[in-house]
Amino acid sequence: MKITVDTNLCEVHGDCVVAAPDIFDIGEDDEVVQVLDAEPGEEHRATVAQAAKMCPVAAITIEG
């Protein structure tokens, strides 16, 4: 599984951070969301899929 975020779309809504806090983070000085682990293990699939679904601007893509 490979995660990409379209940073042109990201508006730091923060829904992905709530859904998958181990994978996504928005620090104080971040303009857009940071992907902490772009190729996480299968055990993260459910929360990452939830993060992608919840993103209000559909900026998160999961491949594989």
Place this chain on the structure above:
Amino acid sequence: MTTTAVPELRIFDYDTYAEGDPTTFGLPLEQYRHLRDEEPCYLQEFDDPMLIDRAWVVSRNEDIWEVDRNTELYAADRGYVNIWQVVPIDPKNGGMPAMLTTDGERHRSQRQVLAKGFTPGYVRKLEGKFRQYAKDVVDDALEKGTFNFVHTIAHNMPMEALGDVLGVPQEDRVKFFGWVDKFAAPFDTRITASFDEVMEAIGNLMVYSEELAELKRANPADDVMTRLVASGEGGDPLMSPEEIVGNVALLASGAAESTRTAMSHGMHELMRNEKAMAWMRAHQNNLPPTVIQEMVRIASPFTHLVRTATRDHELHGKQVKEGDIVAMLFAAGNFDERVFDRPEEFQPDRIENPHVSFGRGPHKCLGQHVAALEMKILFEELFQRTSNIEPAGPISYVRDAYSRGVYELPVTVTPR
């Protein structure tokens, strides 16, 4: 002859909500079900000079997600916010521009800057302050013993929390949120005696917003007002003076009334649902986010918002024309059995909860993480310091078809 009864549809009548059934969260769930099942794109016509002329109403959860997300087909920047003819943040109808009435790049650039003051991480920093507010609020409640939950508990917490996030000086908060309350319930004469009062409150808020902007330019702080007056890319001001005023009105009205409403409907449901109350008691030291989201779902603090179709298209067999208004009936989408397991039940541990109370698209509630934290902390404090919370009289609702305010929720608390 028909065999199934068709309910009379009064989904936008004030009295439907003012006289709502407390056993169905105050909502006309039967009417909503009929809409979702039989008329998923329903033409609502109005005959009231204060309201728009007509709107296509979408009520299924999935359709609301689509309308909210497809900003290219359903625009927010072509006038109107809800069914009201005049809204302070609608620049097409005499109001000020704000993010909710802006789309595309302009929306994104403003949202990106403001959203940084509302991220989960940023909001968590406020936890200590929120705990202190919650403690003060519960101190007051315990001293009173019996009180109106809406005023004593649900009013002060959002006011102080939003005051902190926005950067409204402590001494101005009561008057600032007093104006917001006036225009949040323009049709309930117990709250707002006449429409002149609404206009006066909006005027006062606008004047004050400019003063506050001036204060933040002179004394920048770590708050949202400072971000509002800051420069954007290239050194130009991020927002025009009109946009600053509009966004202050947007943020204030989005935060105060809605959080209070969610807490009040949530408390009411807990008191009539023994199982949920016991669950709260079992989790009172660290409330899981599921219960907060479930309260937000059943509260549906704003029944709807509207968009404008940007081109002719067909929706569930109806011909929607460019310029037609499309209403997202959030309250109906929150009880759609197509996506919710037993939607008419309050389930504090509901995992799959795609409710639409905050919206689901680019205009999604900016304060959602603040609201969730406020509610968690307040309910934790209230439950930890009481051994019993029970009704002291019936609930009554604000007379409005947009904002689902609770007017009165008498409760009696027993200190631990």
